[in-house]
Amino acid sequence: MAYRTNLMVCTGTACVSCGAFDVKTLLEEEIKKQGLDKEILVVGTGCQGFCAQGPIVVVQPDDIFYQLLSPEDISYLVEEHFLKGRPVKKMMYTPPGEKIQIPTVNEIGFFSKQRLIALRNKGLIDAEKIDDYIGRDGYNALIKVLTSMSSEDIIKEIKKSGLRGRGGGGFPTGLKWEICHNSKDETKYIICNADEGDPGAYMDRSIVESDPHAVIEGMLIGAKAIGAQLGFVYIRSEYPLAISRLEIAIEQAREYGLLGKDILGKGFDFDLEIKQGAGAFVCGEETSLIHSIEGISPEPSQRPPFPAESGLWGKPTNINNVETWANVPRIILRGADWFAGIGTEKSKGTKVFSLVGKINNTGLVEVPMGITLKEIIYDIGGGVPNGKKFKGVQIGGPSGGVVPAALIDLPVDYEKLTEVGSMMGSGGMVVVDEDTCMVDLSRYFLEFTSDESCGKCTSCREGSSAMLEILTKITEGNGKEGDIELLKELGYAIKDASQCGLGQTLPNPVLSTIKNFRDEYEAHIKNKKCPAHVCKALIDFHIDPEKCTGCTVCAIKCPADAISGSRKEIHIIDQEKCIKCGICFTVCKFDAVKVE
Amino acid sequence: MPKLTIKDLEEIRKKVRKTALLREGISNAKITVHMGTCGIAAGARTIMNTVIKIVEESGRDDVIVTTSGCAGFCSREPMATVELKGETPVKYCDLTGDKIKKIFSEHVLNGKIVEECALAIGSEREP
Ligand SMILES: Cc1cc2nc3c(=O)[nH]c(=O)nc-3n(C[C@H](O)[C@H](O)[C@H](O)COP(=O)(O)O)c2cc1C
Ligand code: SF4
Ligand code: SF4
Ligand code: SF4
Ligand code: FES
Secondary structure (H helix, E strand, O other): OOOOEEEEEEOOHHHHHOOHHHHHHHHHHHHHHOOOOOOEEEEEEOOOOOHHHOOOEEEEOOOEEEOOOOHHHHHHHHHHHHHOOOOOHHHEEOOOOOOOOEOEHHHOHHHHOOOOOOOOOOOOOOOOOHHHHHHOOOOHHHHHHHHHOOHHHHHHHHHHHOOEOOOOOOOEHHHHHHHHHHOOOOOOEEEEEEOOOOOOOOHHHHHHHHOHHHHHHHHHHHHHHHOOOEEEEEEEOOOHHHHHHHHHHHHHHHHOOOOEOOHHHOOOOEEEEEEEEOOOHHHHOHHHHHHHHHOOOOOOOOOOOOOOOOOHHHOOEEEEEHHHHHHHHHHHHHOHHHHHOOEOOOOEOEEEEEEEEOOOOOEEEEEEOOOEHHHHHHHHOOOOHHHOOEEEEEEOHHHOEEEEHHHOOOEOOHHHHHHOOOOOOOOEEEEEEOOOOHHHHHHHHHHHHHHHOOOOOHHHHHHHHHHHHHHHHHHOOOOOOOHHHHHHHHHHHHHHHOOOHHHHHOOHHHHHHHHHOHHHHHHHHOOOOOOOOOOHHHOOEEEOOOOOOOOOHHHHHOOOOOEEOOOOOOOEEOOOOOOOOOHHHHHOOOOOEEEO | OOOOOHHHHHHHHHHHHHHHHHHHOOOOEEEEEEOOHHHHHOOHHHHHHHHHHHHHHHOOOOEEEEEEOOOOOHHHOOOEEEEEOOOOOEEEOOOOHHHHHHHHHHHHHHOOOOHHHEEEEOOOOOO
16 A cells, blocks of 8 residues: 655654654654544655754655654644644744744755765665665676676775775775785685764764665675675674664564675675674774674774784774675665766765754755865855854864864865864864854863773873863963973874874864963963963853843842842952853843953 | 575565655655645545555556645645646645546656636645
């Protein structure tokens, strides 16, 4: 029986945490109650990217986008739209600062500027149904490689496409496969890196949740190219939903004989196992990850030898990121030329970014390489909230760098980001505005990386603590002349002397902010001021006598009892008692409390 | 479940193609049944069920069936609009099961407007 309408309910992690499963159950119940259950199908999908607006339901084929749904909305929605055919405006999306709702996905800026390859099935399939994936060309690329391509052909195609690793390094994928293919050994392994340790990043989780078969098919193709018989997906244990969808997908692929022996009757054998990671950031580094699968202490080891020559249990091993794998089936099916036609000279295809921080539309976006930051931040991200000034964007996770507002026209690709002292990394974008202190932000990232250092190299272990100490002193008002130079010196030394990528990149946030926001460092050190009013030791609250009406609100709310004054009289803050919590600043309705 | 051959996989793909196209909003024809309160009272639900059934029987996987609110012409309900790709929508009124079957086979399948049932061609031209 065919359904006339499909309701695509997002059941990604973020939407589930705000009640998506309740919404889905209620939808099913109400639809049944109205006798529409033979016409309308409710489908649970993976993350649709616009997580801040969840729970989300997209009505197909009409493309209508409902958002921020609550259980109370559902019976009205079903009666109005699905029984009577009247779409419900008030549950549609209204862009920030505007009044008119936008009914369809296609017209919403957040979606319309995106180009989907890795996330092409997001919101369109039930990730737990292999047939849904097959219906969207799934496993067609596998048929193609098993019937008409040799290992060499596949490697040639991937090389020609220009695909580069999406896990951070940007190494050419085809070349990596070729090295592993050429390693002489009977046994070879491939690994999917789904460790995703960057705080705030969730593109890999999202791909696994919304389209696990794309990753499996990508790995099957890679295995055929390289000559591997067994693969591992290394995924962090904090991702239960992604793990369960992947388990279901692997099970279904085995049932169909798409994993196992003699796949599709073509004499090709391959199987997959899931390994759960215990979550340290450094476990995402490839040699460390391999040790973790081997069951030994997850510390990075010296390269060379590279895993492609000697990896898991000493065998040639090819490791790629989730997003890299998910791109593979499309490249094979649509051809290297198609893929290479998207992007810039050296960065081809698309990249998934997680857009967070001071931005209106937080969420997950997939955009072509070479798109400008401006398009990402304004056209897709909807700009900075509350009319604040855009200051920059930290790209590439905790060891990335900040791109300042002046460079907003920068086309985003591997080379351009590195040129300006940032990096692609795994694709985290944290937008900062005038209220963000760059010294404090760098301190925050360094605190994370310093904490995650495995401690093997002195430079990384001791150097990061030393840098953190200096930064903390600066934010506490104890910075001194020469600190900036010292930070730079330490930073370059750590980069040079550390063994793995963690140490080699951890100084980036500090170095890039010194380069682009040096005046903020100087204001902290020389003038003992925090221009963004963030560092508590460097700000004072006081009350403007001209503006204070004596309403007493601040005095009542002050937790430190630091404000004195009677009704209708000017109030005064006792600086000795003030703990700088900022409550008075927030509660004063007359704009009388000032920060300096 | 026996292991699949390439042919089995193609069979599955064919079977689920309609759903995939529907979710992408890809179609060559769209039939909208007007489902205002008056429409439902006049039997729009029966029309809807008939439409779904005949689309299914036709085997066409590029025909979308959807609903909309009251068309503002309550005395002529049940009504439906047929829109072929790239052509002006045609509103049909006073529908019965037989009429909608005829509209489907002549207009949707063969591109010939069923004049005697049409209320208006396009949205602007009222009778
Ligand atoms: C400290 C550190 C953490 C890393 N974390 C990840 C990670 O979470 N996911 C990932 O895919 N790659 C991570 N990498 C990169 C991997 O070492 C490796 O380069 C990558 O998985 C290769 O796949 P790709 O070529 O497809 O990008 C990390 C590297 C370092 C140095
Ligand atoms: S650079 Fe840091 S994280 Fe990497 S091996 Fe050395 S100490 Fe460990
Ligand atoms: S809340 Fe503002 S106006 Fe009221 S007493 Fe405090 S400073 Fe004065
Ligand atoms: S900042 Fe906090 S502690 Fe200081 S005066 Fe205002 S409310 Fe009181
Ligand atoms: S989890 Fe629903 S949109 Fe991301």
